[in-house]
Amino acid sequence: SDSSSRYHCSPLLLNVSSVPFFTPDAKKCSSLYADFVEFAVREVAESTQVSPFPIQEGLKEVLAYDGKTKLHSNAFQSSKMRLFRIANLDGGENMQVLNMAIFPNPEYDLPIFCADFFSTATKHIIVLDLNPLYDTGKNKWYKTKYYADLIPVMNRYIKLLPWGQRLTAESLQFFSPIVIWTKLELRQEVQENLFPAFKEYLQVWLKMMENAEIASNSEEVQRNQRAQHRYLLWRATKDPGRPLLHRLFGEAWCEMYIKDFLFNGATTLGTETFLDYFPEYRCADGSINKERSIVGKSYVKRPWDEHGNFTMAI
Numbered sequence: 001s002d003s004s005s006r007y008h009c010s011p012l013l014l015n016v017s018s019v020p021f022f023t024p025d026a027k028k029c030s031s032l033y034a035d036f037v038e039f040a041v042r043e044v045a046e047s048t049q050v051s052p053f054p055i056q057e058g059l060k061e062v063l064a065y066d067g068k069t070k071l072h073s074n075a076f077q078s079s080k081m082r083l084f085r086i087a088n089l090d091g092g093e094n095m096q097v098l099n100m101a102i103f104p105n106p107e108y109d110l111p112i113f114c115a116d117f118f119s120t121a122t123k124h125i126i127v128l129d130l131n132p133l134y135d136t137g138k139n140k141w142y143k144t145k146y147y148a149d150l151i152p153v154m155n156r157y158i159k160l161l162p163w164g165q166r167l168t169a170e171s172l173q174f175f176s177p178i179v180i181w182t183k184l185e186l187r188q189e190v191q192e193n194l195f196p197a198f199k200e201y202l203q204v205w206l207k208m209m210e211n212a213e214i215a216s217n218s219e220e221v222q223r224n225q226r227a228q229h230r231y232l233l234w235r236a237t238k239d240p241g242r243p244l245l246h247r248l249f250g251e252a253w254c255e256m257y258i259k260d261f262l263f264n265g266a267t268t269l270g271t272e273t274f275l276d277y278f279p280e281y282r283c284a285d286g287s288i289n290k291e292r293s294i295v296g297k298s299y300v301k302r303p304w305d306e307h308g309n310f311t312m313a314i
């Protein structure tokens, strides 16, 4: 496509008031995930002193090239939260996306709250987790510290939110034993089964945050920061939403949005590159393998048992 016209239309460069279909009253159209966003913002604000995370005013609501899909973005911070950010894509009946994450301040080894919901009219691809900062298979102390008490909570929800079949095998190192990975067919299931799980997982995370103790030395802070940087580079480089965001908003704008907003910190929390952390993705010419996965898709069943023990060989 013609790059000059792409830049001309680049949403970031537009003054909000010049976007033709900008509607300041976003509440009027109730998206599938509007209640989730409202709950989360209220719940977080009630549990800690938040302030806005500085983002350009023009980023808060952006209209896609199709003239109807809207991307709502918002972000906050607090003493223990480096970044609480919400991206909500409203494409009407055919597409709804909620991508919410809370990244702790690196002075805390807290998990990363992760809600990643992609919905079309007929299917809902759901990841809900408190993503571990440290792989729980290799770091038993971390698993015990944050997840041991939550196994019964997970067991309650996975009855109605069963394992969503095969997934990119590499993702598993970023998932916890309490991850909810599911595919649903009905909006009703999203509202009745997923929404309560979302609420409880957020509340559990906020409780963890209240109780979190600050790292006792700078090595610990550096270690937490490096773990978060590695996570951010994984997601910023391999996000399954990238092709869709490219189509809707153009490549240049999408790359900015992924790097500076969705996975803010990917270029600032460390100097390592994606290939430093994930050398198996290096191509012969030194570039990053474009495939999302080297291993392929696997895990047809939940790889943890009802006690949260990993039961499958990698």
Ligand code: BLA
Residues within 6 Å of the ligand: 089, 097, 099, 114, 116, 118, 125, 127, 131, 166, 167, 168, 170, 171, 174, 175, 235, 239, 240, 241, 242, 244, 245, 292, 297
């Ligand atoms: C699919 N999203 C998926 C899948 C996972 C995730 C596991 C299933 C496909 C797969 O196995 O990879 C989510 N993967 C994650 C998360 C982590 C991870 C949260 O590794 C954390 C470490 N997704 C988005 C956004 C959009 C989006 C913003 O985050 C859209 C704008 C869409 N996700 C999306 C789509 C699919 C998907 C379209 C299905 C396409 C596919 O399977 O590649």
